[in-house]
Amino acid sequence: MSKYYLTHLQELESEAIYVIREVVAQFDRPAILFSGGKDSIVVTHLARKAFYPARIPMPLIHIDTGHNFIETMEFRDNLVDELGIQLIVGSVQTAIDKGRAVEEEGINASRNELQIVSLLDAIEENKIDAAIGGARRDEEKARAKERFFSHRDDFGQWDPKNQRPELWNMFNGHKRMGEHFRVFPISNWTEMDVWNYILHENIPIPSLYFAHEREAVYRDGTWLPNSEFLVLRDGEKIEKKRMRFRTLGDITITGGIESDADTLEKIVEEISATRSTERGNRSDDKRSDTSMEDRKKQGYF
């Protein structure tokens, strides 16, 4: 075999860097949507590589539901310091206080959907014309048809039936005033690719991804972490578990798995052997068959 070929991870990396550079070249005010989860951490790492030795030429946007893991917030602040770039925070609490969003009620209440309001507000207030996200096509069926450059109208909405075709490696970022794009550089990556890449590049990730002791309650097939926001149902009890998280979101909707994987190598091994999807532990996706599609149309991540 010729020495002039790339491994699949190198090719995916090269593709993602190409996409991120296209964003900076085609838009005036791009930003990276940063959740503190592994996918947005990988995207930020790729952006750093894309413009080396310069700093990442755009800010990070974090949508803060107010229901955070402390570890995620610390990780975010340290990363922003290290990169020397701006952090924009869109607060769901502020949106609620202003009456822009209404808190859900009931046993399964979460602030997940309320993030849409704060996200669109942050995009509008900061005149962001391209928001780079870490969504992947393998995550969810509505995302399998997502483009790299995904057009949003001036209400921030996605029209899945009227998407622009994407050919070869040309991305059409043309838009009208007030419209914006969501861009997904790691569209073609799978969960396994992300973990293998983190391992290969030795990218720091929040400690929540590694096995640790934590108080949690077993609900809907997953271990939901104890927090000041948790309301116990009849018959539920808090237990101490050795566990870790496969995805990270708001503390009220992110379930963990029992695990002893406390190194990246062990995590990769565990994921290779696992037989369920990572979003299976996310109660936001369990609401209906098309809950992701519905949220995406409104402007979700």
Place this chain on the structure above:
Amino acid sequence: MELLRFTTAGSVDDGKSTLIGRLLYDSKSIFEDQIEAVKKSSERKGLTHVDLSLLTDGLRSEREQGITIDVAYRYFATPKRKFIIADTPGHIQYTRNMVTGASTANLALVLVDARHGVIEQTCRHSFIASLLKIPHVIVCINKMDLVDFSEEAYNKVVEEYEAFASKLDITDIRYIPISALNGDNVVNRSENMDWYKGASLLDTLETIHISSDQNHIDARFPVQTVIRPHQDEYHDYRAYAGRVAGGIFRKGDEVTVLPSGLTSKIKSITTFDGDIEEAFSPMSVSINLEDDIDVSRGDMIVKTNNEPEVGQDLNVLLCWMATKPPRPGAKYNLKSTTNEVMAIIKEVTYKININTMEKLDEDTSIKMNDMAMVKLRTTRPLVYDEYRKNRITGSLILIDDTTNETVAAGTIHS
């Protein structure tokens, strides 16, 4: 581990979804909760079997109508390779989706029903693969279980396809008799077809030689953006960021910047992981030049003495993708690599009947999903290669300035 991108096309009943479902399932790329969800949906719909096509139907309207509207991307991996499937619908209305899926594929899977042989749709998909210069085609002769796994039936289809393939510009065509439903020759060699001596489909996908599909001769580097750190330690630093679109660049190479024609030498090739001696396609790197010359986005850095074409009059095979036909005399934004210029369609030379490859020169009005050879005139010189030489530097899209939509995709013929 290498990455192989392949495309499939087919209609609801030719077993495409079943085949994809089987590849995903047998390679353990479908998780238990996904299978559970599909089982539940199948039960709700009153089906007696697990409908694997539900795995591949994404959008609400697709689930309602039971058809695939858009290109869907699927992923699976074996210990040998990672695969990206561009799963495209096969009906004639969806030529644009097939073209989209084909544009990034190294390989096309063409499905033929063993009972029906080569039909119009087989031809259409194969022609698109040929026009888009997909280097490898695997013809899966499916539903062999319904023709008693007969070698004769298989040979008949192969002969039919070979007769028609003489019109194609594809050098690597392989044939595999399969039953997607039962898994014969999909992952494992079938015991029902001893007469077939070749490899299974998955084995073929895993081993087909793809590393020489890249053009490693003609060095092309379209500049995406200029890296200028506004930091003290990099005071005069200036590097050109891009993805190598062909060939190999080495430190010290003499290069020409097009269309300006300015020349220099490569001082260094930089990545986050350190400087490297050589960069080849499809690597993303940044290039520093010895001389302080004017280079910006849309320019192409090439090796001196191996230069692409520079011109304003192009013969292009267009696939029209918009619902509205081209407006007479209208200017379109033409995007090719990282460059954008304005262009007009001066003349439609002929249209192609995508089912027969016949040239139609009487009716030259272009509609959605038509493929037509046209003459384009650009307002500024474009740097390009013929598509047959380089799929990146030889391709373009047209954008309508009034709607911002991508209205056409084109391959440059001269």
